[in-house]
Amino acid sequence: DTAVSQTPKYLVTQMGNDKSIKCEQNLGHDTMYWYKQDSKKFLKIMFSYNNKELIINETVPNRFSPKSPDKAHLNLHINSLELGDSAVYFCASSQLARGDTQYFGPGTRLTVL
Amino acid sequence: KQEVTQIPAALSVPEGENLVLNCSFTDSAIYNLQWFRQDPGKGLTSLLLIQSSQREQTSGRLNASLDKSSGRSTLYIAASQPGDSATYLCAVSNDYKLSFGAGTTVTVRA
Numbered sequence: 001d002t003a004v005s006q007t008p009k010y011l012v013t014q015m016g017n018d019k020s021i022k023c024e025q026n027l028g029h030d031t032m033y034w035y036k037q038d039s040k041k042f043l044k045i046m047f048s049y050n051n052k053e054l055i056i057n058e059t060v061p062n063r064f065s066p067k068s069p070d071k072a073h074l075n076l077h078i079n080s081l082e083l084g085d086s087a088v089y090f091c092a093s094s095q096l097a098r099g100d101t102q103y104f105g106p107g108t109r110l111t112v113l
Numbered sequence: 114k115q116e117v118t119q120i121p122a123a124l125s126v127p128e129g130e131n132l133v134l135n136c137s138f139t140d141s142a143i144y145n146l147q148w149f150r151q152d153p154g155k156g157l158t159s160l161l162l163i164q165s166s167q168r169e170q171t172s173g174r175l176n177a178s179l180d181k182s183s184g185r186s187t188l189y190i191a192a193s194q195p196g197d198s199a200t201y202l203c204a205v206s207n208d209y210k211l212s213f214g215a216g217t218t219v220t221v222r223a
Contacts, residue, residue: 004156043157043202043213056210090156099144099164099206104156 003027004105006091012111013081021076021108023091031055032074033092033102034066043090049074050097081112115140115207119214127222132190134217136203141181144206148177148188151200151216160201161188193221 004025013019025032033056034046047066048056054066063079078085088107094100116139126132136146145164149157163170163179163186170177174191190197200218204211 040215041200042215043204045210045212048209058210092157098209101147101159101162102211103159104149106156107154 004091004093004103006089006105006108008108009106010109010111012113014113015081015083017081018077018079019081019110020078021089021091021110023074023076023105025072025091025093025103025105027093027095027103029093029095029103030071031094031097031100032068032071033094034074034076035090035092035104037088037090037107039087047074047076048097055097078110081110083112086110086112115143115205115212117203117205117212117214119201119203119217121217122215123218123220125220125222126193128193128195130193130221132188132193132197132219132221134188134190134201134203134219136186136188136214138184138186138203138205138212140205140207141184142207143181144208146177146179146186147204147206147211148175148186149202149204151202157202190219193219195221195223197221 031050049068052068091105092102094102148160161170161177176189200216202216203214
């Protein structure tokens with residue numbers, strides 16, 4: 001059983017389009033995250049939700065909107081895609097919101113043409 | 114703002130040699146430090162988590178040390194194997210978030 005899963009694995013789209021990435025965890029964790037890994041391989045936190053409530057929003061453009069329908073799911077919707085949005089997006093989860101081991105999904109490679 | 118630096122950026126060693134990976138961070142007010150492994154095209158796998166009150170943590174051939182006051186951690190991998198080839202990421206936990214280094218890419222030659 002996959003602990004943290006993401007769909008799709010690859011996403012290729014045109015500038016200006018709107019797209020969503022889905023994330024699900026079956027670990028029973030209370031906290032979920034979205035990270036962006038750019039071409040230089042730096043991983044940066046974007047958002048964090050604890051029990052469906054937003055606790056971290058790291059100066060991400062408001063074209064990015066996370067949605068948590070329940071504790072097991074955290075989706076990422078991106079409006080008006082730009083070339084600079086091309087990256088690998090990782091979802092992660094942990095039991096605690098602070099100082100706990102995080103479990104990562106396999107990543108979604110987004111390419112904006 | 115926490116900044117995490119990993120040295121070296123890349124490392125190539127023959128099989129059997131011990132690996133030493135370094136991580137430094139600027140803000141010593143951390144909750145813990147984690148070491149992750151990332152394989153190409155895959156997600157991250159947690160290797161070790163050291164709480165801020167601990168000095169080291171061990172798992173099999175892996176040993177990680179933490180000197181919080183000087184802002185340093187070292188990951189030791191004993192008797193390296195080709196299967197250890199991957200990128201190793203260091204991440205420190207402040208408040209509610211992890212700050213990552215850029216990673217050290219390790220190649221173990223058979």
